[in-house]
Amino acid sequence: MKTCYIHSVVSISAQDSFSENDTIFEVREYSDYKISAVHPPYRDFIPLSQLRRMSPAVKMGVAASKKALEKGNVEQPDAIITGSGLGCMADTETFLNTLLENDEQFSTPTAFIQSTHNTVAGQIALGLKCKAYNTTYAHGSVSFESALVDAQLQIEAGEAKNILVGGVDELGTEFMDYVHLVEQKQMQPIQVSLSEGATFCVLSSEKKEGAVAVLKAVEIRSKIAEENIITEMHDFLKTNKVKPSEIDAVVLGNNGDAFDVYYENLQQQLFPETDCLQYKKYVGEFFTASGFAFWMGAQLIEGYTLPKNFFIRKAESKPYKTVLLYNQFKGSQHSFVLLTQC
């Protein structure tokens, strides 16, 4: 079975993660219930003629994919695999509002064509003239991880050498307001902003100079009872022959809601002394937000220093060789990702 190397990871988020520095120096603080990503100058990546028609999701996806391929030194990937929880929300809203407000008359196809979940992967393929394997996952908070599972499977089986993998979600205009409205009625609602972003990476079967890290394992579990999270995580680590004490950092998906208890239990019971990091406080919550944790994990292993705000707990400086990512949404859609040094 081949090793799955990570050759590049880039992330567009509500922080300056997509800047030329390749890392974040200063943290932006937010208090709004809804925040946009820090959008890069897209004209640096996409011809103006195409840019006009593109929704934020497509712009983020195309720009992030270009940078990921460039950093990974890949021109034509052997597969393009994306994940998006809500797909192209902006065009979905546009088409829906037009048809409802005009009583199903005068609908034009542009927004409809661009509303499908696979628009981003399709546009990337079109731009690259890439006829390879192409697919899109749309399963809430494991959309990005589903793409990772597929890619890892192909690389381990030797079916593909270089794979472009990404996760992207956009805010749109009104649906997020409704999500927020309902969320506020919960006993302990999500405490972080609702947001958007895109994380893209190149995974490869080749160990080459400049490889960032190894994607050792990725697993998805639809449901885990609160009392079973410790055992499940233990089993996951055991399967991958890693002891909890060997984990140098755990990146957690805390968003402040009642289900943060999953993270707290892990932190206290399984990783009482390990460095723990969080990110949703700074990049917001969205279905592919965990892609940002993947970027953080890669940053840690590459030796970048992440701002201290991200650390829930930090020991003295040390190299990060093994990083664990854990995320869930409302007690469902759990993902475990294990990254190691090359």
Place this chain on the structure above:
Amino acid sequence: MKKGVAITGMGIVSAIGDSVEENLQALLTSKSGLGISKHIQTHHKNAIKIGEVGFTNTEIATQLQLSEDNNFTRTSLLGCLAAKEAIQNAGIKSISEYKTGLISATTVGGMDMTEKYWKQFASNPESQKYISSHHAGDSTEKIAASLGITDYVTTISTACSSAANAIMLGARLVKAGKLDRVVVGGTDALSKFTINGFKSLMILSETNCTPFDANRSGLNLGEAAAYLVLESDEVVAAQNKSVLAYVSGYGNANDAFHQTASSKTGEGAYLAMKKALEVAGLKSSEIDYVNAHGTATQNNDLSESIALQRIFKEKIPSFSSTKAFTGHTLAAAGAVEAVFSILALQKNSMFANLGFKTAMPETGLVPVTQLQKKELKHVLSNSFGFGGNCSTLLFSK
């Protein structure tokens, strides 16, 4: 030739029936399920033919014994019905006995309810339960819960090739030993969103569609859900299961030509079929029957015909599109047609390409126009979608 991954169960609900048996009877008697809509309220109601499932939402909710305040969308309801039949058909008593996953495909997700309540979400608390059921993953989660699947659960959304990709991924996961058993397929309910979308593209037919006909005038939309149960050789052996057929090959490629239109050369379709044959270790001459994508749009049918000519050369196997039975069921189509392909193998029957009269001048290809009996060993099924997504599955006895 490689054996492939065992299929031990299947379930379906479509315009031609609420079970595998009902669908089979309609296919064997060449009875189309297309008609004027009964459930969906749209302005275009009388101007188009669609393939609607007979049950109302309430009827399905009662069958599934859901509480009155449930927030199941029609996509979820259809999905649960078909997935339950598949599990039953596979004779599965205990889900937790083996490592079991679910991969479901959908394009519209909860859009049928979203579009109904969109303008009320802000003000009407009653409608707000359908906010969390909008996203594509919701229907999959509900199906997983109704089957008791808690392990690997995900959703694929690659427009009209979605379910084919779900079946492909399931086969790959079982082959790699990552799962012992997986339920794979797709579900899509009709919605005003998709009806108006295809209407705006001017590819909806006013009459029953006529795939591969020279005078074809577009597609009929349909709704459906269909699922297969795939099981590893170990599970099949341990439980002495009867195998319906095997997923012997699969291929996924991108046309990389246009966001919605297929290329003139059918490149994506050609590549998907080529890969599927390679995975199965089969020669093109070994394919006995093709269940074509055949939506009856000008663009698809010509592009697919050319791709068929490229892959099969002069010896094009018998082929037909079953879209005139069910309508184009979008994300579910790949699974609906997988069920039909398996039925074709079981019954040694090739189903009629309803409505065909005249071969298109560009290719002269003539599909199977009446139910035809023939010993079938290998059936190829195509599914293509927006975004250039092209997928091919191979089913073998």
